Amino acid sequence: MATVKEIIELAESKMHKTTDVLRVDLASVRAGRATPALLEKVMVDYYGTPTPVNQVASVTVPEPRMIIIQPWEKNLLKDIERAIMKSDLGLNPNSDGAVIRLNLPQLTEERRKEIVKTVHKKSEDARVIVRNLRRDANDAVKKAEKAKEITEDEAKKGTDDIQKMTDKIIKEIDNIMANKEKEVMEI
Structure with a gap:
């Protein structure tokens, strides 16, 4: 079975892919300027x-x-x-x-707010995906502990590391969202 380190690396890789997809997705959302x-x-x-x-x-x-x-x-x-x-x-x-x-016509205030709502929804979807990946990684660690492949201490450290990584990725998603929101609301 996989080690704690492999479980964490796999989860981290998938979480980074989620942020990459979010960036690409938000790039195609229309802001005030042409791109x-x-x-x-x-x-x-x-x-x-x-x-x-x-x-x-x-x-x-x-x-x-x-x-x-x-x-x-x-x-x-x-x-x-x-x-x-x-x-x-x-x-x-x-x-x-x-x-x-x-x-590209000038965006109205109402349209900007609609776009911001879309940005928030896409960001929340990314957060949900990251949380699901965290749950899957934690389940894999618990399964490895139950099968006596890792010790209780390794499992505890693994779940702590997974949580820290999740918090970091969620913060990155929030930054991506805030930047796009700022870009949309600029006149």
């Missing part, structure tokens, strides 16, 4: 395969409130426009036949 990450979840039908926009076009941000998308193949222009319209971004693409321009 190519907004389009990461927008999928275009590329020869029958759903493909992210940034893999079929160059995405640039020439101004704080504008994104320019230049498809590598002209025939993808309409497909990219359609994919943006279907997405939950709420943006209207403007095409001149060569590039697509996305103008």
Whole structure:
């Protein structure tokens, strides 16, 4: 069976993956300024395969409130426009036949608060995942102790270490959330 150290390392690895996923998830949440990450979840039908926009076009941000998308193949222009319209971004693409321009309007206070609620929900989901990982790691330590693979002292130290690591990761999630909330609420 696994040692306490292996159990902790596995749990820590999974917890860090959770924070990485949260960062990526929150990067695609629209804040006040334009960023190519907004389009990461927008999928275009590329020869029958759903493909992210940034893999079929160059995405640039020439101004704080504008994104320019230049498809590598002209025939993808309409497909990219359609994919943006279907997405939950709420943006209207403007095409001149060569590039697509996305103008990001100023966010209203009400919309900012809705976005902050979304950020909080995603962060809470990440916290729940981390807590579940803590529970699984603690269960593995107790199981190893019950099977007499580790001593009672090792089990106690293991659960303490798991709790410290969980607290650290939860604090990291809170920092990620606070930074995104600040970014959204800035005018």
